[in-house]
Amino acid sequence: MDRAVIEGDPYRLIEGMAIAAYGIGASKAYVYLRAEYPLAIQRLKDAIEVAKTYGFVGNNILDSGFNLEIVIKKGAVAFVCGEETALIKSIEGKRGMPKPRPPYPAVSGLFDKPTIINNVESLANIPNIIREGAGWFNGVGTENSKGTKVFALSGNIANTGLVEVAMGTTLKEIIFEIGGGIPDGYKYKAVQIGGPSGGCIPESEIDIQIDYESLITVGAMMGSGGLVVMDENTCMVDVAKYFMGFIQSESCGKCIPCREGTRRMLEILERIASGKSNETELETLERFQSVLHMTDLATIIQDASLCGLGKSAPNPVLSTLRWFRHEYEEHIYERKCRAKVCKELLTFTIIEDKCTGCTLCAIQCPTDAILGSKKHPHYINFEKCIGCGTCLEVCNFDSINVE
Amino acid sequence: MKIIVINNEVEAKEGEFLLAALRRQGIKIPTLCNIDGLDPSGSCRMCVVEMEGRPDLVPSCAFPVYEGLKILTHSERVVTARKAIVELLLSNHPDDCLYCVRNGNCELQGLAQEHCVSERIFSGSKNSYKLDYSSPAIVRDPAKCVLCGKCVRVCEEIQNVACIDFAGRGSKAYIGTAFDEGLNVSSCVKCGQCILVCPTGALTERSHIDEVMAVLHEKKKHIVVQHAPSVSVTVGEEFGLKAGKDVNGIMTAALRKMGFDRVFETSFSADLTIMEEASELADRIQNGGKLPMFTSCSPGWVKYLEEFYPEMIDNLSSCKSPQQMLGAVIKSYYAEREDIDPKDIYSVSVMPCTAKKFEIDRDGMGRGDTSDVDAVLTTREFAKMIRMMGIDFNSLEPDGADTPFGIRSTAGKLFGASGGVMEAALRTAHYFLTGKELEIFEIKEIRGMKGIKEAKVMIGELEVGVAVVNGVGNAQKLLDEIQAGRDDIHFVEIMTCPGGCVAGGGQPIGADPEKIKARMRAIYKIDKEETLRTSHNNPDIKRLYDDYLGKPLGHKSHELLHTHYVERKDIMK
Numbered sequence: 001m002d003r004a005v006i007e008g009d010p011y012r013l014i015e016g017m018a019i020a021a022y023g024i025g026a027s028k029a030y031v032y033l034r035a036e037y038p039l040a041i042q043r044l045k046d047a048i049e050v051a052k053t054y055g056f057v058g059n060n061i062l063d064s065g066f067n068l069e070i071v072i073k074k075g076a077v078a079f080v081c082g083e084e085t086a087l088i089k090s091i092e093g094k095r096g097m098p099k100p101r102p103p104y105p106a107v108s109g110l111f112d113k114p115t116i117i118n119n120v121e122s123l124a125n126i127p128n129i130i131r132e133g134a135g136w137f138n139g140v141g142t143e144n145s146k147g148t149k150v151f152a153l154s155g156n157i158a159n160t161g162l163v164e165v166a167m168g169t170t171l172k173e174i175i176f177e178i179g180g181g182i183p184d185g186y187k188y189k190a191v192q193i194g195g196p197s198g199g200c201i202p203e204s205e206i207d208i209q210i211d212y213e214s215l216i217t218v219g220a221m222m223g224s225g226g227l228v229v230m231d232e233n234t235c236m237v238d239v240a241k242y243f244m245g246f247i248q249s250e251s252c253g254k255c256i257p258c259r260e261g262t263r264r265m266l267e268i269l270e271r272i273a274s275g276k277s278n279e280t281e282l283e284t285l286e287r288f289q290s291v292l293h294m295t296d297l298a299t300i301i302q303d304a305s306l307c308g309l310g311k312s313a314p315n316p317v318l319s320t321l322r323w324f325r326h327e328y329e330e331h332i333y334e335r336k337c338r339a340k341v342c343k344e345l346l347t348f349t350i351i352e353d354k355c356t357g358c359t360l361c362a363i364q365c366p367t368d369a370i371l372g373s374k375k376h377p378h379y380i381n382f383e384k385c386i387g388c389g390t391c392l393e394v395c396n397f398d399s400i401n402v403e
Numbered sequence: 404m405k406i407i408v409i410n411n412e413v414e415a416k417e418g419e420f421l422l423a424a425l426r427r428q429g430i431k432i433p434t435l436c437n438i439d440g441l442d443p444s445g446s447c448r449m450c451v452v453e454m455e456g457r458p459d460l461v462p463s464c465a466f467p468v469y470e471g472l473k474i475l476t477h478s479e480r481v482v483t484a485r486k487a488i489v490e491l492l493l494s495n496h497p498d499d500c501l502y503c504v505r506n507g508n509c510e511l512q513g514l515a516q517e518h519c520v521s522e523r524i525f526s527g528s529k530n531s532y533k534l535d536y537s538s539p540a541i542v543r544d545p546a547k548c549v550l551c552g553k554c555v556r557v558c559e560e561i562q563n564v565a566c567i568d569f570a571g572r573g574s575k576a577y578i579g580t581a582f583d584e585g586l587n588v589s590s591c592v593k594c595g596q597c598i599l600v601c602p603t604g605a606l607t608e609r610s611h612i613d614e615v616m617a618v619l620h621e622k623k624k625h626i627v628v629q630h631a632p633s634v635s636v637t638v639g640e641e642f643g644l645k646a647g648k649d650v651n652g653i654m655t656a657a658l659r660k661m662g663f664d665r666v667f668e669t670s671f672s673a674d675l676t677i678m679e680e681a682s683e684l685a686d687r688i689q690n691g692g693k694l695p696m697f698t699s700c701s702p703g704w705v706k707y708l709e710e711f712y713p714e715m716i717d718n719l720s721s722c723k724s725p726q727q728m729l730g731a732v733i734k735s736y737y738a739e740r741e742d743i744d745p746k747d748i749y750s751v752s753v754m755p756c757t758a759k760k761f762e763i764d765r766d767g768m769g770r771g772d773t774s775d776v777d778a779v780l781t782t783r784e785f786a787k788m789i790r791m792m793g794i795d796f797n798s799l800e801p802d803g804a805d806t807p808f809g810i811r812s813t814a815g816k817l818f819g820a821s822g823g824v825m826e827a828a829l830r831t832a833h834y835f836l837t838g839k840e841l842e843i844f845e846i847k848e849i850r851g852m853k854g855i856k857e858a859k860v861m862i863g864e865l866e867v868g869v870a871v872v873n874g875v876g877n878a879q880k881l882l883d884e885i886q887a888g889r890d891d892i893h894f895v896e897i898m899t900c901p902g903g904c905v906a907g908g909g910q911p912i913g914a915d916p917e918k919i920k921a922r923m924r925a926i927y928k929i930d931k932e933e934t935l936r937t938s939h940n941n942p943d944i945k946r947l948y949d950d951y952l953g954k955p956l957g958h959k960s961h962e963l964l965h966t967h968y969v970e971r972k973d974i975m976k
Binding site (some may be wrong): 078095097099100102103248249250251252253254255256257259260261262263264267286289290293296297300302303304305306311 | 444459550575
């Protein structure tokens with residue numbers, strides 16, 4: 001949504017930055033922007049030029065004697081560069097790897113100079129707050145979380161896009177009133193809030209007020225302001241696996257708990273979600289053993305990682321484990337995926353009564369797992385079936401049953 | 404100030420990191436990525452402690468102390484985390500400890516033992532990498548790398564070479580060279596400082612043990628060996644002796660026992676180097692040659708200059724290093740004297756250095772297909788061979804070097820410490836330029852661990868400005884000053900490794916600054932206690948010139964003892 005602010009109203013950001021810079025006496029400000037947002041970059045560039053011609057940026061701004069140069073630094077799309085010390089390294093032209101704090105950037109930041117780092121959304125709020133007063137801003141929101149917050153609504157929801165709501169708005173209002181609810185008559189299952197390293201909120205907590213404090217009580221966080229809505233066709237183990245995979249590939253690799261820990265965590269999830277028909281006893285044992293280590297490993301990654309990425313990396317797993325433990329148990333012990341997402345855990349059978357023996361499924365099956373003669377009901381050889389779902393897709397008579 | 408460690412008050416100093424305070428109190432905190440004297444990287448997380456008021460564990464290496472800080476250093480939570488970190492590292496580590504060069508002194512192995520790691524907790528995929536065997540000096544095995552980043556920091560922050568860095572993301576992150584081209588095409592100067600800080604076997608020297616062993620067992624060739632000035636004050640550490648204990652005679656005896664036909668000291672040819680180098684300096688001063696002149700005995704430095712300051716190649720002395728000079732006179736003068744075909748001589752050197760392995764194959768070393776030196780053993784490899792041959796090092800009777808190179812001056816021995824070449828050269832240059840000996844041999848300003856050491860020395864009427872660069876990472880400042888027009892310096896000694904050869908990349912692993920200082924002191928003690936302290940008064944050197952070479956910088960000298968350099972601007976060359 002920061003991109004939307006820059007593309008839609010870059011002057012708000014520029015004004016906010018100028019005020020912030022004036023506040024701390026900084027003469028140089030950087031906007032760290034992903035290189036893959038060319039429109040945002042172009043509009044911000046143009047806006048800075050316009051601001052310069054009017055004397056809002058540059059030397060002796062509005063005859064105040066205050067100078068400010070705004071530099072756009074294009075980043076190479078590394079998730080970890082959202083971490084402030086990694087972002088600083090990246091602006092310095094080095095590899096975006098975080099460093100231990102203290103010293104905090106406010107003491108020693110960019111090029112070892114005192115630096116404040118804020119989100120675009122925060123800075124863009126400043127001009128309005130200065131103009132309308134703190135009371136105006138504080139008039140909205142909850143006791144400890146003031147003002148409004150923009151969320152990016154996505155997933156299984158009728159209205160996707162950016163929404164700005166007052167802090168304290170309930171999740172239910174956001175999803176079912178603003179978002180228009182879940183389409184196609186499916187049931188709500190959970191929402192992933194705060195980006196890949198945020199947490200999920202189940203139906204039992206849907207009346208929660210969205211503010212910084214409340215989110216923490218359910219193991220989630222505000223984070224990036226992403227809100228991914230998931231319906232009953234979503235497998236929560238698969239969700240955890242997806243986010244863990246993302247975090248693992250975006251870890252900078254510097255500290256061991258994050259680099260090696262998230263990798264093992266991902267492997268544990270992969271083992272849970274996979275079900276090879278020829279699994280050896282050793283593999284079964286490893287699968288059970290690794291499940292036992294999962295929460296310990298998550299604790300250590302949280303406890304010992306260097307930066308925010310690592311410290312929050314296990315969140316998707318911990319949060320899904322907290323609210324959807326039964327789904328994990330089904331995967332692990334019953335070897336079933338109720339959402340029918342984890343393909344290797346699915347059992348495909350042919351309903352004899354419905355099968356017409358058209359042979360289409362047998363022809364299409366990539367592993368020749370379907371046997372039978374023409375015009376007679378077919379059957380599936382489980383040993384050969386890899387659970388790809390091709391038969392289900394091609395059958396014209398609804399005769400494939402999946403469990 | 405006071406901090407509270409497990410309910411005990413402990414003294415700490417303003418501005419220091421927690422780890423330093425704890426270590427001073429004798430509290431052992433494990434680390435993998437810490438390098439004393441450099442900014443903490445906080446990457447390995449082994450040094451984490453539990454701190455009151457902090458929700459997560461805190462790395463003690465990077466946390467500045469403050470009054471009243473309360474910590475637990477070995478609580479269940481802390482020890483569990485440390486153990487898990489070791490287990491995680493092992494889950495992506497080859498299980499070949501028994502075949503690893505660092506078996507027995509591997510830090511990861513040590514940490515696994517300390518934390519009672521007894522089974523594989525995390526099973527899963529391992530990264531597979533190719534061994535980087537491209538460099539003649541250093542072998543990289545990324546599979547054994549734990550990404551502590553110490554090599555990267557030493558290479559960049561201490562040596563100012565920066566030929567390796569992190570690449571890739573997540574569990575696929577690795578330490579690599581530019582364009583993954585292999586170390587031999589990078590700007591690597593082969594100093595081996597990365598090996599000294601590597602906690603595992605990911606970085607090692609390119610071993611010459613097998614080749615040397617094979618030749619020793621075959622006994623078909625006449626096998627000679629030389630050992631460098633600094634090795635005698637360091638190799639003892641491999642056998643439990645104190646740092647700085649001089650075992651020169653014992654080493655010689657050990658080499659004889661191993662089956663070398665002749666044992667020589669490189670300190671002798673260091674005297675020879677001084678004869679040539681001091682003459683070259685005198686010549687440049689008297690005849691308006693390129694000044695300041697740079698020493699050329701440290702091959703890492705030579706590569707650094709070729710790589711980063713090729714426009715200053717003319718400043719470099721054309722003298723070969725002592726290793727190459729001795730190699731050259733062994734296969735010429737010595738071969739003639741003993742009536743042996745140079746092709747039947749196998750010449751080995753024992754060096755504190757990994758770059759020496761690179762130097763022997765440089766263009767211009769040797770004549771025709773006869774190389775000056777055939778194999779180089781580092782101090783570490785030498786110690787290994789002593790063990791392999793079943794030699795009880797500590798019970799040997801000291802022995803002396805062989806003729807015709809049996810006598811060395813202490814000037815030659817000084818080559819082992821930063822500043823030593825300069826002191827030795829000035830003693831002889833003074834004599835060459837004035838015909839008189841220096842009144843005071845010691846030049847205290849150019850001893851010690853400072854990065855750049857400078858002094859002014861009167862040679863007759865001329866005030867000679869000298870500078871000593873201790874570690875190639877300190878060279879840039881001085882070289883830039885010279886390029887900017889600084890002209891009060893005549894002669895510059897540059898040693899690749901901080902401290903000089905006593906702290907070379909081939910020396911025993913695990914040396915701290917105190918040990919390095921003890922090694923240096925040992926060298927200066929030898930110089931102080933002996934009487935032959937100038938190269939030009941070494942009778943064996945005089946005989947070599949009288950019998951064979953003629954005079955310094957003469958025709959024979961140029962053929963045998965001098966070399967040339969190449970520009971290496973493009974790393975892809």
